[in-house]
Amino acid sequence: MHRFIIVGGGAGGLELATRLGDRYGSTDPKKTPHAQVTLIDRNPTHIWKPLLHEVAAGSMDPFTQELEYAAQALWHGFEFAQGELIGLDRAAKRVTIGPLLDDEAGELIPQREFDYDTLVISIGSTTHFFGVAGAQENSIALDTVGQAELFRKRLIAACMRAEHRAPDPVIEGQPEQPRIQVAIVGAGATGVELSAELRNTAQVLSAYGLHKLDPKHDIGIALIEAGPRILPALQERVSTATAELLNKVGVRLMTGETVAEVSRDSIRTASGKIIRADLTVWAAGIKAPPVLANLDGLPTNRLGQLVVRRTLQTEIDDNIFAIGDCAACAWPGNERNVPPRAQAAHQQASFLMKSLARRLEGKALPEYTYRDFGSLVSLGHYSAVGNLMGGLIGGNMLIEGLFARFMYMSLYRLHIAALHGYPRMVLDTFAHWLRRSTAPRVKLH
Structure with a gap:
C-alpha cells in the first residue's frame, strides 16, 4: 500500500x-x-x-x-x-x-x-522580522489564531485604559495626538486589510459602549511601508485606489519609511522619525x-x-x-x-x-504553471479593491466596491467547497449568515 x-x-x-x-x-x-x-x-x-x-x-x-x-x-x-x-x-x-x-x-x-x-x-x-532591533519582542505577528486573538484582547484593553486616562497635553503648533495609536509595519495585503478592519472595529466597540473615545480621532492607525507605495506586490492602480480609500477612513499612510527599531511604546525609522505605538503589528514580510x-x-x-x-x-x-x-x-x-x-x-x-x-501509475509527471487570476484586497466594512486577470476576463481589469467584495468572499467559499463539497459549502454560508445576524459585529470578550 x-x-x-x-x-x-x-x-x-x-x-x-x-x-x-x-x-x-x-x-x-x-x-x-x-x-x-x-x-x-x-x-x-x-x-x-x-x-x-x-x-x-x-x-x-x-x-x-x-x-x-x-x-x-x-x-x-x-x-x-x-x-x-x-x-x-x-x-x-x-x-x-x-x-x-x-x-x-x-x-x-x-x-x-x-x-x-x-x-x-x-x-x-512565518513572519520575517529582518533582524530589526526589538521587532520580534515588541510587536505581534499574525501567523496563528493565538497571535490574532492576543492582539484583539490587547486592543480592547488599550481602549478601556485610554478612556480613563487623562489625554496628553496639546502642544501649540502641533496636531492633536490620538489617545491610542496602532502601528502596522508592512503595507502588503495583511497590513492593508487589518488597517481597514481596525477602523471599523473602533467604531463598533464605541457603539457597544466598551469605550467612549471618538473612533476616528482618538484611535489612530498608522500603516508604515518601506517601499514607495502600499501593496507593492500588486499593480500600481490597485495600490492607488486602495490608498484613496484608506485616506478617507483616516488611516495614516507612511510610505518610504524603513523601520530601524521597535520599542515597547514607539517605532524609530531609518530617517529618524519616532512614531508612537501603543500596539505594534508586524506584517512586513514572510520567510x-x-x-x-x-x-x-x-x-x-x-x-x-x-x-x-x-x-x-x-x-x-x-x-x-x-x-x-x-x-x-x-x-x-x-x-x-x-x-x-x-x-x-x-x-x-x-x-x-x-x-x-x-x-x-508509473507515468511521467507534468509540469506546473501558475495562472494568475488577479488579486483582491478586502477593506472590511467599507469596500474591497483588486484586479481580475487572465482567463477570467481575457485581460486585466480594476474592480472595487460591492463586486470586488463579493469576489473576495467567494475565494473563501471556494476553499470551503474544496474541503466539503458545494452542498455543504452552501449550508455553511447560510449558517454563517444566521450567526452574523444574531451576534455582535465584533467579538467583545
Missing part, C-alpha cells in the same frame, strides 16, 4: 489530503483503502490564513470558522497526526515529528517517526520555517523555501514534493517565483492530485 505523508494542513495541504483521502482512502473501517494518506500538523485545527486579520480585528470569531483536522480525516478517509516536523531521513524515507506537549509543558505524546513513499511538505511560512534548512540536505533559497522543479518535486529527491508558501517554484516568463498566495496553494494542490495519480 502506497504511503502518502502530507506535512502541513494549510490551504494547500489540507485540500490535497482531503482529495487523496476521498480517492484512495476509506471512511469505512471494514474496507481496505487503496493507499494510506496521513496529514501531519502541529495544530489540532485549521483556519484559512487570509482570515487572520479579521480575527485580530474581532470581526470574526475563529471558533466558528476553525475545522478540526481529526474530524476532516474521519469524513474523508485519511489519518491525522498532531505534531511538529523536526527531522527527515531521505535514505530511510522517514520523517520525525516532535513530542506533543500540553499547556503545562507536559508530554502527551512522545516523539514519533512516520515512513513514507511520497512526502509532500506544505508547512507554509519559510527554519526547520526546512535542516531537512537532510534539501536545497533552499535565501528565504528558506525548498527549491522545487516544475513538477513540484524537490531538486534532489523525486519522492519529496513541496507546495505553498514553503516552496520556491519558478514562474515561467516572470523574474520572480510563484507568489505566496492562497490561490497558488489551491492550484498546486489540484495539480498535485492529478500528478500523484500519474506517479502511482
Whole structure:
C-alpha cells in the first residue's frame, strides 16, 4: 500500500489530503483503502490564513470558522497526526515529528517517526522580522489564531485604559495626538486589510459602549511601508485606489519609511522619525520555517523555501514534493517565483492530485504553471479593491466596491467547497449568515 505523508494542513495541504483521502482512502473501517494518506500538523485545527486579520480585528470569531483536522480525516478517509516536523531521513524515507506537549509543558505524546513513499511538505511560512532591533519582542505577528486573538484582547484593553486616562497635553503648533495609536509595519495585503478592519472595529466597540473615545480621532492607525507605495506586490492602480480609500477612513499612510527599531511604546525609522505605538503589528514580510534548512540536505533559497522543479518535486529527491508558501517554484516568463498566495496553494494542490495519480501509475509527471487570476484586497466594512486577470476576463481589469467584495468572499467559499463539497459549502454560508445576524459585529470578550 502506497504511503502518502502530507506535512502541513494549510490551504494547500489540507485540500490535497482531503482529495487523496476521498480517492484512495476509506471512511469505512471494514474496507481496505487503496493507499494510506496521513496529514501531519502541529495544530489540532485549521483556519484559512487570509482570515487572520479579521480575527485580530474581532470581526470574526475563529471558533466558528476553525475545522478540526481529526474530524476532516474521519469524513474523508485519511489519518491525522498532531505534531511538529523536526527531522527527515531521505535514505530511510522517514520523517520525525516532535513530542506533543500540553499547556503545562507536559508530554502527551512522545516523539514519533512516520515512513513514507511520497512526502509532500506544505508547512507554509512565518513572519520575517529582518533582524530589526526589538521587532520580534515588541510587536505581534499574525501567523496563528493565538497571535490574532492576543492582539484583539490587547486592543480592547488599550481602549478601556485610554478612556480613563487623562489625554496628553496639546502642544501649540502641533496636531492633536490620538489617545491610542496602532502601528502596522508592512503595507502588503495583511497590513492593508487589518488597517481597514481596525477602523471599523473602533467604531463598533464605541457603539457597544466598551469605550467612549471618538473612533476616528482618538484611535489612530498608522500603516508604515518601506517601499514607495502600499501593496507593492500588486499593480500600481490597485495600490492607488486602495490608498484613496484608506485616506478617507483616516488611516495614516507612511510610505518610504524603513523601520530601524521597535520599542515597547514607539517605532524609530531609518530617517529618524519616532512614531508612537501603543500596539505594534508586524506584517512586513514572510520567510519559510527554519526547520526546512535542516531537512537532510534539501536545497533552499535565501528565504528558506525548498527549491522545487516544475513538477513540484524537490531538486534532489523525486519522492519529496513541496507546495505553498514553503516552496520556491519558478514562474515561467516572470523574474520572480510563484507568489505566496492562497490561490497558488489551491492550484498546486489540484495539480498535485492529478500528478500523484500519474506517479502511482508509473507515468511521467507534468509540469506546473501558475495562472494568475488577479488579486483582491478586502477593506472590511467599507469596500474591497483588486484586479481580475487572465482567463477570467481575457485581460486585466480594476474592480472595487460591492463586486470586488463579493469576489473576495467567494475565494473563501471556494476553499470551503474544496474541503466539503458545494452542498455543504452552501449550508455553511447560510449558517454563517444566521450567526452574523444574531451576534455582535465584533467579538467583545
